[in-house]
Structures are given as structure tokens and as C-alpha cells.
Amino acid sequence: MTIQKILLLSKDSSFQTRLEKIGIQKDWQITSLTTATQSVTTLFSATFDCVIWDTAACNLDTTLATLMLIRHDFFKPILVLSDTKEARVQRKLYRTRIDGIFSRQIAMDVFCAYLEQKWWLYQQIVKHRQLNQPKKEKPQQLITIGPIQVDRTHFEVSKNKKLVSLTKKEFQLLNYLISHQGQVLSREQLLNGVWGYELLGSSRIVDIHISHLRDKLEVDPKKPKLIKTVRGFGYRLVTEVNSL
Template identity: 45%
Template sequence: MTKDQTFATDLAHFCHHQHWDLDRVTTATALVVNLEQNTYTGILWDLAATNLDTTIATITLIRNQQNGPLLIFSPNPDDRQRRKLFRAKVDDVLEKEITHDVLRPIIEQRCWLYQHASVTTEDPFEEEKPLVEDHVQIGDWEIDPKKVQVTKAGQKVSLTRKEFQLLAFLADHQGQVLSREQLLNGVWGYDILGSSRIVDIHVSHLRDKLEDDSQNPVHLTTVRGFGYKLE
């Protein structure tokens, strides 16, 4: 995650030589969305791309779902930054000028640690209480919390976990206008400063998958100036 084109190009060349795939995002929001859609071995985060508070909040949000190394790069990391970042459970705080000869064994060693750590067979989501208790019918949409499944006109619709949780949370509050902050807290469990774009992106994805016309939604509507409503 970086906005620094030079740094991104350097990392891309480095990863290419190691035969590692690398995806680049430029914002914390885009990173959160990508992690919900894909599985990654690790995360490389450029601290210059955002402020420390947003970094800490986002890492707190994603740390439990990222079973791999999370490396922070900073031009001049100080002790205060390091303390806060390590409390947020990052693996390393590295200088951006670190040489490839050093970076490669660091990444390999951190990956080795995760691969050899004791792994629980329990599903971390198994004990989660469903956001809706029973089947919910919204027009021709049907939400089944036990199967974690949504159908439209009898056809199964593929949703990510967070898309389903967002839809279920809205369904549990049918007819109520929910602000982006309420949705962030209710679904993601953390209100990240300036992160309401995450909600907008997921609502847009739900409309694309469920509404007949995503530009003129019938069920998942916007209440301008307030938030969203499912009806």
C-alpha cells in the first residue's frame, strides 16, 4: 500500500526477481476491500501514504484476518511510531531505503514463522452470532443466515463475507436509516476516521449483484444526507 511511484516500482522489480506476485493499492480503504476479495501472503505498508492514526486503525481492523507478515516501511521511523505500530501487532517497522539483500531474508523468515506457527482448526467465525436470526425476504431476495447465503428469484448470489454481513445488518434494521458510522461499527466493529468510503463501496457491490437496476435501486436506497436504508 503506497502512493510513492518510485517505491512501488522498486518493490515491483524486487518481487518480480523473487517470482512473487505483487498487487498495489494506494489507500487504506482499497486495502481493506482487497483483503475481503483475495488472500495474500503478506502486506507491505508505506507509512508515508497515510497518517499514523489511520494506519493504526486500519491495522487493528485487518490484523485478525491477515494470517501473514505485515511490514511497515517508513523513511524515518521514530520510537513513538514503533511503539504504537508494534502494539497494533505489526511484524516489522523498516526503513524504506532497506536493501533488497536484507529485505528478502526478512520476508522469507517472517513467512516461515507464519507457516510453522500452530494453526487452530476452529473457524474463527463459528461462534459469531448471526446478524439476522431467521430467513428474511426483501422482494425476490432471500437471506439465509444459517447457510450464509443470499438468493435472488431463487438463484444463488455470490457475496463476500463482508457483503453478506452488511446486507444482514441492514436486514436486521429494515426500514431504518443507518448512517455510515453505524454501519462501520455494526459490521466492521471499528469506526476508522475517514473510512466511510468502505461502506459506499460495499453498498455499490450489493446493488450491482442484487438490484435490477443498480443506478435506480428499489430496496437498498440512499437517504441523502443521512445514510442507507433497506426496505
């Protein structure tokens, strides 16, 4: 039986105690923290199956920004503890793509039943994606576009035979553009293809990463020849570049 690992951010000792008590019965491993910084650092340095986030542990702006950051790379349940009745706050929380908002006084058996149902649902989605994923030909591993060379095997990019340092997301974005070379891709397509989610109000993330790629790969980022902007639609990676 697989041990489910839960990351809990909360300063509510009563909820923590109740969760840990039922966690012992269900053989769950619970890591309890009290700050947002600790939680994010711990989450991305280990493997967890669920995040439980108490809004009382930090201010709302920090909560919203951090939950959106987590959701980009975390395809598992994210549950929020909050006793707020304000529809405005609840809307903002749901826009970060959390799975549910719960009172800290919720009956623990109901809370756990909901969590277990969410685990089952996420597992079904993963299985469905795996079964329906079309078989693809092995992509070309060494791509050359003018003076730009992309080594997909070693995750390296060079320009005029000099290595260019890219972040993980910058490389993934460039690789996605290469996989759809010549096609016009909307910001929503890039968000879904690279980050895995279409988050409301997050298209700015794409623009920022495109700007970073241009700064590193173009001779004149203000007059790009490699990654073109198609106004009103999105971006397109050109198929041939004579010089950059």
C-alpha cells in the first residue's frame, strides 16, 4: 500500500492534531509547517500527494501568489482552510485552481473522504491521459535554426557555438515552440503546453519568458527574427533564420 504524503501549512494546532490522528489510522505521512516560504521550499524538494493550505498562516496576497506558483507544477489535490464568507475572497482562491475551500472545524471524516475522492479522481485523469496519448515518432534531438542549436538530449542551447544559459522553463518553452515550429501558438496554448494549466490572468507569464528567450537568443530583442509576435494571436518560431 502506497503511503500518501501530505504537506500541511497551518498554525491551527487543533486541526493539525485532528489530521495527524486520522493520518495514523490511514497510514498517511503528514509534514506540518507554519510559513509559506518553508512550505514552498519543502514542497519542491520532496514528493507530496496533497497540499493543505491554511489562509490564516499568511496574508491573502501571499496565499494567492503562492498557490498559483504551486499549481503550475503540482497536479495533485490542493485544499484550502478558510472560514471566510466573502464571495470575493473565495472567487480569488478558486481562480488559483485549488480543489476546495473548507472550514477548520469541518468533521475530519468528511474532509478525509473528500481528499480520498480527489486522489482517486486525479489518478483516473492520469490514467486516461496515458491511455489516450497518441504514439509519436521520436523527435529530432539536435535542432539547428540559423546560428541557434538546441540539444534536446542534454538540454543545452548554443548560439554561434557558444552555450546559452536557459532556465528550466525557458528551455521547455523553446522546446515547445520547436515542436510546433512555423505554427502560430496562442498564449493559452503555450500556458497549457509548457506549464500544464490555463490559469486566468496568467498570460503575462508567457510574455515574460518569451522576452527572456529573445534577450538571450536574438541580436536585437526589439526586432526579433527567431520568435515572431503575431499580433492578436500569439507567437511563432520561424523555420529558417539566416542570421541573428
